[in-house]
Amino acid sequence: MSTPVSTPSLSLLGKVAIVTGASRGIGEAIARGFASNGAKVVLASRKLDGLERVAASIRDSGGEAIALACHTGQPEQVEKLVADTIAHFGKVDVLVNNAATNPFFGPMMSIEWSAWDKTFEVNVKGYFAATRAVAKHLLDRGAPGSIVNVASVVGFIGSPLQGVYAMTKAAVISMTKTLSMELGQAGIRVNAIAPGLIDTKFAAALTQNEEILNMVMQRTALKRVGQPDDIAGAALYLASDASQYLTGHTLVVDGGWTVA
Numbered sequence: 276m277s278t279p280v281s282t283p284s285l286s287l288l289g290k291v292a293i294v295t296g297a298s299r300g301i302g303e304a305i306a307r308g309f310a311s312n313g314a315k316v317v318l319a320s321r322k323l324d325g326l327e328r329v330a331a332s333i334r335d336s337g338g339e340a341i342a343l344a345c346h347t348g349q350p351e352q353v354e355k356l357v358a359d360t361i362a363h364f365g366k367v368d369v370l371v372n373n374a375a376t377n378p379f380f381g382p383m384m385s386i387e388w389s390a391w392d393k394t395f396e397v398n399v400k401g402y403f404a405a406t407r408a409v410a411k412h413l414l415d416r417g418a419p420g421s422i423v424n425v426a427s428v429v430g431f432i433g434s435p436l437q438g439v440y441a442m443t444k445a446a447v448i449s450m451t452k453t454l455s456m457e458l459g460q461a462g463i464r465v466n467a468i469a470p471g472l473i474d475t476k477f478a479a480a481l482t483q484n485e486e487i488l489n490m491v492m493q494r495t496a497l498k499r500v501g502q503p504d505d506i507a508g509a510a511l512y513l514a515s516d517a518s519q520y521l522t523g524h525t526l527v528v529d530g531g532w533t534v535a
C-alpha cells in the first residue's frame with residue numbers, strides 16, 4: 276500500500292480528538308496539549324463538572340473543546356460517546372484511551388472479584404470498546420487515524436501491591452500490538468504510552484509515601500517525579516503525523532526509572 280507521506284509536523288489542525296479521563300491529571304494535560312496544537316477536543320469522564328471546567332478554560336485560551344459524560348467501563352456509553360462526537364464535530368481522527376482505575380492496593384491474593392471486574396472493565400474493556408467504535412468509524416470513512424493507549428510501566432514488570440492493575444496494563448500493551456497489525460493496512464496507527472510515576476491524584480498513594488517515593492527516585496535517572504505535561508508531549512507526538520511510521524509501539528516515559 277502506498278500511503279502519501281507528509282512533512283513531519285506536530286500540528287493537529289483539522290483533527291478531532293477524543294480524550295478519556297480528561298477532567299484532571301494526565302488526560303487534562305493531553306487535552307490541553309492537543310487543543311493548543313489545533314485539535315478540536317472532546318473531553319470525557321464520568322463527572323461533567325470537572326470536564327466542563329477544563330473545556331471552558333481551553334475555550335478561554337482560544338481552543339475548541341466540548342465535555343461529554345461517559346463511564347468508560349460501560350461499552351454502550353463509550354459507543355454513545357463516539358456517536359455524539361461524530362454528531363457534534365462530524366468525525367473523529369484521534370482517540371486517547373486514558374481513563375483507568377485501580378480500586379485495590381494490596382497483595383493479589385486478597386483481591387475481591389468486584390475489584391477485579393471493575394479494573395478489567397474500565398482499563399481493558401473500556402479501551403477496547405472505544406478503539407473498536409473509533410476504528411469502525413475510520414474504516415467507514417476510509418480515513419487514517421491514531422489511537423493512543425495510556426498503559427503503564429507496571430505492564431512490563433512484576434508489581435507487588437498493584438498486581439491486577441498491572442495485568443490490565445500488560446493487556447493494553449498486547450492489545451496495542453495486535454490492533455496495530457489488524458488496522459495498519461487501513462492507515463490506522465495504534466500506539467501506547469507507558470508512564471512511570473506521574474504527579475496526579477491517581478498516584479497520590481505512591482507520591483505521598485516517602486518510602487516508595489525514595490525507592491522510585493533512587494532508580495530514576497532524571498531524579499524527579501513526572502508531571503502530566505511530560506506525558507502530553509508523548510501523546511502529541513503519537514497522535515500527530517510526526518510519528519507517521521510508528522505503530523504497535525509502547526513509548527516508555529518514566530524519566531529513566533525502568534532503564535536499568
Ligand SMILES: NC(=O)c1ccc[n+]([C@@H]2O[C@H](COP(=O)([O-])OP(=O)(O)OC[C@H]3O[C@@H](n4cnc5c(N)ncnc54)[C@H](OP(=O)(O)O)[C@@H]3O)[C@@H](O)[C@H]2O)c1
Pocket residue numbers: 295296297298299300301302319320321322323325345346347348372373374375376397425426427428469470471472473474475476477478
Ligand atoms: N499517575 C501515574 O503515576 C500513572 C502512572 C502510569 C500510568 N498512569 C495512567 O495514566 C492514566 C491517567 O491517570 P492519572 O494519573 O491522570 O489519573 P487521575 O488524575 O486520577 O485522572 C483519572 C481520570 O480518569 C477519569 N475516570 C476514572 N474512572 C473513569 C471511568 N470509569 N470512566 C470515565 N472516566 C473515568 C477521572 O474522571 P471522573 O472521576 O470524572 O470519571 C479522571 O478524569 C491512567 O490510565 C493511569 O493508569 C498513571
